[in-house]
Amino acid sequence: MRPVGGGKGQAGGVQKGLSCRGMVATLLHEIPLQGGDVTDGVVRVGDTVRRPASTSTPAVHALLRHLEAAGFEGAPRVLGMDRLGREILTFVPGTTGLDLASATDEALACLGVLLRDFHDATAGFPLVAEGWEGGSNDDKAPEVIGHCDLTPENVIFRGGLPHAMIDFDLARPTTRLFDIVTTLRHWAPIADPVDRHPLLRNLDVGERLRLFCDAYGVPPRDRRRLLELARIRFHRSYAVMRTRATAGGNWAKMWAGGAGQRIRRAAAWLDVHEDELHASLV
Template sequence: MVATLLHEIPLQGGDVTDGVVRVGDTVRRPASSSTPAVHALLRHLEAAGFAGAPRVVGMDELGRQILTYLPGTTGLRLESVTDEALGCLGVLLREYHDATVGFPLTSKGWEGGSNDDRAPEVIGHCDLTPANVIFQASRPYAMIDFDLARPTTRLFDIVTTLRHWAPIADPVDRPPLLRNLDVGARLRLFCDAYGVEPRDRRRLIELARFRFHRSYAVMRTRATAGGNWAKMWAGGAGERIRRAVVWLDAHEEELHAHLV
């Protein structure tokens, strides 16, 4: 155990985890049932030489995780929605996936969530929202908050990422900086940067629709337990998913043309 002697600075930006604070050059996060699996993954990433994730320091006297603090900015800014930034994010996600190769793909110990029905290939981050990507000098260089990580396919994690960054959403639900972008062009740009294979590009729209339906069911179930999931659901998360499906159906041919 490591004692907490320094001033705590609350860190905000995520939708689910409360109680995340900065203490000096570390971050303290509440522990959960998935913490042992997440720590094992982070140690694997460190051993693999992947620099884009926090390092595990240990646990403090309050039972919280202690992780290294990664400097930079999160969230959407002008510099974070450029084509260059999106391409760099595609490279970062590819490097992360490649670094997880060799880590056991067991389903035990992880937080549950929506998923692909195909056999897992990697440990996906599965929550690479703008709040969980760290930028320096207008480039994404690291990812944080691995609480929802789990075994999945590469394409499922790509679709989950593009949901927020393309974004695959009805324009009324997009952040202002992303509202008028060419979604199809951004899908292709990200896939080019990642190196998505042609067979997966042909399946991307289908899997995005599948993910929306699965995510709707998972979020609705979690909302019944209360807490932040209930707040997100009450705030219209289900309606936003439904609108995204309608928008995707209406623009499927156009988006598919960009990909293939």
């Protein structure tokens, strides 16, 4: 497992006046971090993480400061910007990704609690659309700020249990259920078995959907809508990724690597198994 603290975004510029000697000294102390799929250039410097800034950085920083004021411990803290125009966040020790511990039912239930605590902590934060990275969404009015990218690579584990979430660049106003669906897409997972991590390939997806919803406290009305919203999300995520891929960069690499086909396979698998999954949920 690797140390974490990475993220997604667009590269910022180098501040004028930074000497070559100062730049070299900075680079010598930088440890590259393998973060998400979208951004390169995420590094660790001491107990901090430096990440390229993006258009959503001001909104993300405001959110992280709100979470700190609310007492939510499951997110990094904002420390400002460095001389290279990168954001500075606290480094959160731990591991990311799936292993024998993080793929357990206990870890999944704890993730449901973590996501519920995060959503509750966003209460009172302005639910305005401006400033956030775009993406697929629910049709209902926003209720919370969703993480919207809670993949195994964006959850920090300690002792095999979820401790914190990182990489908030795709966060945006949404419904609780949309963020739940996005999370379960990766963690149940709602995916064709051929595309699942080996540790998740033979698990009972319906049972894991129910377990997560029980831990989060998803009400019956939302459980009845969960699979419908998952199908909507597949359709819209496919369209969003295809559009972003035309701009090149890492989005194009993900698309060329089969992201669109994986979404299509997941939607087809859901069509076949919807009745049994629904029975487990309700």
